[in-house]
Amino acid sequence: MLLKVIPAAEAPQVLSAMRERAAETNAEIAAAAEKILRDVRKNGFDAVKSYSERFDHAEPYEIPAERLRAAYDATPEALRKALEHAAENIRAYHMQRVPESWEWRKDEGRVLGQVLRGLDRVGIYVPGGTAAYPSSVLMLAIPARCAGVREIVMTTPPTENLSDAVLAAAYIAGVDRVFAVGGVQAVAALAYGAGFIPRVDKIVGPGNAYVAAAKRLVYGSVDIDMVAGPSEVLVLADGSADPRYVAADLLGQAEHDRLASAILVTTSARLAEETAYELERQSVRLERRGIVVDSVTNYGAAIVCGTMEEAAAIANDVAPEHLEIMTENPRGVLPMIRNAGAVFLGAYTPEPLGDYLAGPSHVLPTSGSARFFSPIGVDSFIKRMSVIEYSKTALSEDADDITTVAYAEKLTAHAHAVEVRA
Secondary structure, eight states: OOSOEEEGGGHHHHHHHHHHHHHOOOHHHHHHHHHHHHHHHHHTHHHHHHHHHHHTSSOOEEEOHHHHHHHHHHSOHHHHHHHHHHHHHHHHHHHTTOOOOEEEEEETTEEEEEEEEEOSEEEEEOOOTTOOOHHHHHHHHHHHHHTTOSEEEEEEOOOSSOOHHHHHHHHHHTOSEEEEOOHHHHHHHHHHOBTTBOOOSEEEOOOOHHHHHHHHHHBTTBEESOOOOOOEEEEEEOTTSOHHHHHHHHHHHHTTOTTOEEEEEESOHHHHHHHHHHHHHHHTTOTTHHHHHHHHHHHOEEEEOSSHHHHHHHHHHHOOSEEEEESSSHHHHGGGOOOOSEEEESTTOOHHHHHHTSSSOSOOOOTTGGGTOOOOOGGGGEEEEEEEEEOHHHHHHHHHHHHHHHHHTTOHHHHHHHHTTO
């Protein structure tokens, strides 16, 4: 069987392998990315052009708005309607959670608050070639637009045949400008500005190991969404779950990548064994079976626990990108969950629903970072500014405490700035 069935006592070994595969850092990749970033920062568009011609055999260029419309028109009707439907759901979901500026009139003479503003310009990185995901364009651009971002720009590698579906998604989502440039040089251009490619405030979107390394390195010059690792799913189930569904969902994640992880954590030994059988049976007909075999063999397992509390503790320790709860009462288990990128409740809420249509963004924290990161949403594209307003009387009343702390820190000019007014 591809999927090994193990007791909870052996779970730490499996989880350790997951963490190691996600934490591996290729020093050569990081060094190569740093060299390109440094070159672009110094030499601007000339360096971007040079690397683009070397790696993609094409000069960077801006894709005109008419090309986006033409791609939309050329997209098969069924796919176009599906993308429109997804966009509608994504927009509706994120508009529910747009935060607002606020003020608190603490008392006479003291007003405190916060002003919220959308970022001025956001850059979306979209992979090219076989890894062309129009759904990711929608999942990134629409929340940014809901947040009030003034300008959304997108980069995608200048492949010989640009994906009509990706360009159509950019048209549907209202992306303002699209540039045919990819790789580390695209990240550098977005981070520092290069020729006709403007500098952005935040870079979001998936990419290969070089792109991920570049995003990590430019953080601080710009904001980034996260450094994404291999994809993962954890199914939390009891004996009521259908092993066919569980196996299908594990396979759906395993086919992403040889480093992807698919784990079942269950209170039912019978379900674990039947899922292992089903996974073997269903995997035979998959086009990407070779990838699935490597993924499940190296980073998959069915972990059998004594109680649901024990199973939930393992899930929280993993902090998976996707967590499916297939139990008799999924909402009863939900309060036990503290760490997950997205939670899917019940037998009829498979992970692909979140990938493509439901509404929440599928750009999620991976590699256990759901312990401290959140999914992409409107909050990801909003900055907050504190607002403080005091009257002369209010400042005079608080002056002694302010100056006392200032003198304690030996910042006499700070104290004087208050004393001159009080």
